Amino acid sequence: MDSEEEKRIIDDILKKRRLSYSIEILDVQGAKYTVRNNFGSTIVYIKKGDNYFVEQDKE
DSSP: OOHHHHHHHHHHHHHHHTOSSOEEEEEEETTEEEEEETTSOEEEEEEETTEEEEGGGGO
């Protein structure tokens, strides 16, 4: 994944999840995005349609 694609995904997650902190992408597996926020927490988002859900929320 190039840096432009990574930035687009990050911006999309921040906008749709209404996050007030920064994130970085650690891993992408299809529609599953593993990110780390600026607090050091690792979160897995799953894209379904136009929305992103926290993996634990889907269980």
